[in-house]
Amino acid sequence: MGLQGYLIVSAILFGIGAFGFLARRNAILMLISIELMLNAANLSLVAFNAYDYFAADNAGAVFALLVMAIAAAEATVGLALVIAIIRTRQTPEVDEYSDLKE
Amino acid sequence: MVLAAGVIGGGLAVVTLRNLIHSAVAMMVCFGSLAGMYALLGAPVVAAAQVLIYIGAISVLILFAIMLTQAGDANLPRPFHRQLPLAGLAALALVGIIGWAAIATEWGNTSVVIAATLESIATALFTDLALPFELLSLLLLAAIIGAIYLARRPEEDERAN
Numbered sequence: 001m002g003l004q005g006y007l008i009v010s011a012i013l014f015g016i017g018a019f020g021f022l023a024r025r026n027a028i029l030m031l032i033s034i035e036l037m038l039n040a041a042n043l044s045l046v047a048f049n050a051y052d053y054f055a056a057d058n059a060g061a062v063f064a065l066l067v068m069a070i071a072a073a074e075a076t077v078g079l080a081l082v083i084a085i086i087r088t089r090q091t092p093e094v095d096e097y098s099d100l101k102e
Numbered sequence: 103m104v105l106a107a108g109v110i111g112g113g114l115a116v117v118t119l120r121n122l123i124h125s126a127v128a129m130m131v132c133f134g135s136l137a138g139m140y141a142l143l144g145a146p147v148v149a150a151a152q153v154l155i156y157i158g159a160i161s162v163l164i165l166f167a168i169m170l171t172q173a174g175d176a177n178l179p180r181p182f183h184r185q186l187p188l189a190g191l192a193a194l195a196l197v198g199i200i201g202w203a204a205i206a207t208e209w210g211n212t213s214v215v216i217a218a219t220l221e222s223i224a225t226a227l228f229t230d231l232a233l234p235f236e237l238l239s240l241l242l243l244a245a246i247i248g249a250i251y252l253a254r255r256p257e258e259d260e261r262a263n
Contacts, residue, residue: 006139007204009106013113013132015197020117022189023182028122028167032129035160036113039136042148043109050143050215061145061218062226068148068155069238073245075160079167080252086171087255095183 006047014040025093027082031075038071105142108135120181122168130161144217 013036020033042064049060086092112132119125133156140149183189227235 003209004204005106006143008201009109009139011197011200011204012110014200015193016110016113016117018196019189019193022192023186024117025181025183026122028164028171029117029125029181032116032125032164035129035156036116036132039133039156043136043139046140046143046145046148046218049218050145051209052216056226056230058216058218058222058226059231061148061223062231064140064145064148065151065223065227066231066234066238068151069242072155072160073242075163076245076249077252079163080249083167083170084252092171 003047003051007044010040010044010047013037013043025095027085027092027094028079030094031078031082034078035071035075038067038074042067105135105138108132109139122172123165126161126165126168129164130157133157133161144215147218147220147223 017033017036017040020036021030024030024033045060045064045067047060048054049058049064054060082092085097089097109132112128112130112135115128116125116132119128133152137149137152137157140146140152
């Protein structure tokens with residue numbers, strides 16, 4: 001499986017994440033889908049790095065590590081937001097959050 | 103190929119299973135297979151970070167959030183939006199475009215695997231990329247403070263005042 005194989009796996013994983021984000025109603029599952037998309041991007045970064053497509057040495061692997069740290073921060077804040085919303089609205093389903101519409 | 107099947111199968115299971123706990127476990131399978139891929143791509147440090155951060159920390163965080171928010175039965179009665187067909191179409195179009203770009207491009211070197219050793223990553227992180235590294239620590243501090251502030255119960259700050 002060469003570079004193309006990894007890129008295709010990455011594209012499919014990104015598509016799955018996008019589908020989950022658009023189609024699921026649960027707020028926590030939408031956050032999980034965002035994590036899937038971030039991981040897909042990470043996979044292509046590491047693949048490009050392994051096949052020497054970055055000008056600097058191992059910039060791709062370092063970028064992947066930075067993305068992981070940012071994903072951790074995003075998951076922390078996102079889950080705190082979701083828990084705060086669920087505490088006030090008593091439901092994790094995003095189409096019940098219609099306060100601004102009413 | 104086994105790892106690719108693990109990644110894609112795990113990802114599909116995440117977005118299709120009705121039970122949120124099962125979704126979170128499928129996510130761990132997906133991320134574990136991704137760690138294997140990173141190891142194959144000559145980046146053992148990234149693989150180790152994937153296991154520590156994703157499988158260790160983020161999965162546990164998400165499982166905690168699920169258990170905090172699910173009252174009783176975790177099986178969702180209606181997991182998908184009405185916009186399910188449109189979402190499927192959009193995701194398929196996205197995969198098509200990115201996959202086509204990956205297939206149609208002539209990739210120059212397709213056999214070289216550069217090893218990203220701990221030493222080279224550490225050198226890059228503390229010389230060329232030192233500024234992003236320091237900014238990242240600031241971001242993590244802000245995220246910790248923000249998460250504590252957001253997740254605090256409203257009664258508690260009345261008591262504190």
